[in-house]
Amino acid sequence: MPDISALRADTPALVKNPNLIHLNNAGAALPPAPVLRAIHEHLDLEAxxxxxxxADAKATDIAGFYTAIARLLNANPRNIAFATSATDAYARILSAIPFRSGDAILTTENDYVSNQIAFLALQKRFGVKLLRARDTAEGGVDVADFEILLKKHRPVLAAVTHVPTNSGLVQPVAEIGKICREHGVWYLVDACQSAGQMALDVEKIGCDFLSATMRKFMRGPRGAGFLFASDRALDAGLELLLPDMRSADWTGPDEYATHPTAQRFEYWEMPPALVLGGKAAAEYALSVGMDWIENRVKMLADLTRKKLAELPGVQVLDKGAERCGIVTAHATHWDSKTLLEKLWAENINCRVSSLTSAQIDFPRKGVTWALRVSPHYFNTEEEVERMVGVL
Known part of the structure; x- marks a missing residue:
C-alpha cells in the first residue's frame, strides 16, 4: 500500500505549504515532483x-508518452495521440466524423458543457439532429432509453461523458459500449474527469474514441491531453477535417496520405516539455496503482459526502448508482463568492460549478450553483474534516 506521507512529500506544493488543503483536483491537481522535473529539464535543454x-535529443523519451498512456488505457501506443486539452482532443475527434444533414448524435443529459455546445454547433451548421437519452430516477443515463433511441434513430455518433464536471455521477460507459458495438455506431467517451481517478480500460469500455486531459486527476501539466482512436476508427480512414504535415504526408502536388496510426489526429506543433510532463504523470499514476487510487479517492469522496450531509441545511447533490471523487453540495444560506473566500482564507481550495455548466442537471435539482469538492489520493481524512469544519 502506498505511503500517504511519502506521496505528499513528493508533492512540492505541499512541501512548500504544508497547511494547503487542495480539494480542487477536478479543476487542476497538484503535480508531483517528477512531472515538474520532466518539464523543467526539457525547457532548460531547449534554452x-x-x-x-x-526534441531530437529526447525523441525516445517523447515517444514514451504514447507507451505510458497506452498502458494507462490498456491500449496500443499506435492508438494514442497527444492533444493540448480534453476539449481539443474532443474537437479533433468530432472533426473526423463525416456528418451530413439529417445525421443524429446520441448523448446524455449529463454530458460536459463544452461537448453540448459542440453538438449544438454541429446542429446549427450541418443540420445534425441532437438526441439525449433521459436519466433514471436514481440518476445517470437510462441505458434502456439510450438503446431505444439508438435503434430508432441510428445515430452516426454516440457520445457519453464518463464523469460530469458538475457531479459525482459515474455513467455506465461499458454497458453503452456493448450496445454501440452491437449496432456498429461510432462511440466517443469523454474521460476528462475519470482519467487519473479511476482505472480505465478501452477494451472493456468498447469505445472507438476516448478523450482526456492531463491537468485534472492525472496530476499532469495544463496544456496537455490525449485521445485514443480504435483500430476500427483507423481502418475506416477517419481523419482530421484539416490535417497537417504531421497528420499526413504530402505525397504529390495533388494528393496526401493519412498517417496510419493515431498520429493522424495530431498537429505538427506540439510542446515537447508538456508531452514529457504528461508521460511522467501517467507513469507516476501507474506506479502508485490505479486500483488503489480509485478506491482511496472514492473513500475520501464518500467521507466528504457523509460529513457535508451532517451540516444543517446542506444538500449533497450527487446522484447515481456509482459515484466518484467529485462531490457537489448546496445550501440556501450559502453565498458562492463568500463561501469560496472563506475557504481560501483557510488555505482550502475548492470550486463552484455554475448553472452554465449544468443547464439540465441543476434546474432539475433546484439549484443554480454548487460547491464542488474533489479530493485526490494525497489528501487525508483530516483535511476533509477541516474543510467541513470551516463550512
Missing part, C-alpha cells in the same frame, strides 16, 4: 541547445 535539437 541551452535549441528547441528542435532538444
Amino acid at each position: 541551452h541547445i535549441g528547441g528542435y535539437e532538444a
Whole structure:
C-alpha cells in the first residue's frame, strides 16, 4: 500500500505549504515532483541547445508518452495521440466524423458543457439532429432509453461523458459500449474527469474514441491531453477535417496520405516539455496503482459526502448508482463568492460549478450553483474534516 506521507512529500506544493488543503483536483491537481522535473529539464535543454535539437535529443523519451498512456488505457501506443486539452482532443475527434444533414448524435443529459455546445454547433451548421437519452430516477443515463433511441434513430455518433464536471455521477460507459458495438455506431467517451481517478480500460469500455486531459486527476501539466482512436476508427480512414504535415504526408502536388496510426489526429506543433510532463504523470499514476487510487479517492469522496450531509441545511447533490471523487453540495444560506473566500482564507481550495455548466442537471435539482469538492489520493481524512469544519 502506498505511503500517504511519502506521496505528499513528493508533492512540492505541499512541501512548500504544508497547511494547503487542495480539494480542487477536478479543476487542476497538484503535480508531483517528477512531472515538474520532466518539464523543467526539457525547457532548460531547449534554452541551452535549441528547441528542435532538444526534441531530437529526447525523441525516445517523447515517444514514451504514447507507451505510458497506452498502458494507462490498456491500449496500443499506435492508438494514442497527444492533444493540448480534453476539449481539443474532443474537437479533433468530432472533426473526423463525416456528418451530413439529417445525421443524429446520441448523448446524455449529463454530458460536459463544452461537448453540448459542440453538438449544438454541429446542429446549427450541418443540420445534425441532437438526441439525449433521459436519466433514471436514481440518476445517470437510462441505458434502456439510450438503446431505444439508438435503434430508432441510428445515430452516426454516440457520445457519453464518463464523469460530469458538475457531479459525482459515474455513467455506465461499458454497458453503452456493448450496445454501440452491437449496432456498429461510432462511440466517443469523454474521460476528462475519470482519467487519473479511476482505472480505465478501452477494451472493456468498447469505445472507438476516448478523450482526456492531463491537468485534472492525472496530476499532469495544463496544456496537455490525449485521445485514443480504435483500430476500427483507423481502418475506416477517419481523419482530421484539416490535417497537417504531421497528420499526413504530402505525397504529390495533388494528393496526401493519412498517417496510419493515431498520429493522424495530431498537429505538427506540439510542446515537447508538456508531452514529457504528461508521460511522467501517467507513469507516476501507474506506479502508485490505479486500483488503489480509485478506491482511496472514492473513500475520501464518500467521507466528504457523509460529513457535508451532517451540516444543517446542506444538500449533497450527487446522484447515481456509482459515484466518484467529485462531490457537489448546496445550501440556501450559502453565498458562492463568500463561501469560496472563506475557504481560501483557510488555505482550502475548492470550486463552484455554475448553472452554465449544468443547464439540465441543476434546474432539475433546484439549484443554480454548487460547491464542488474533489479530493485526490494525497489528501487525508483530516483535511476533509477541516474543510467541513470551516463550512
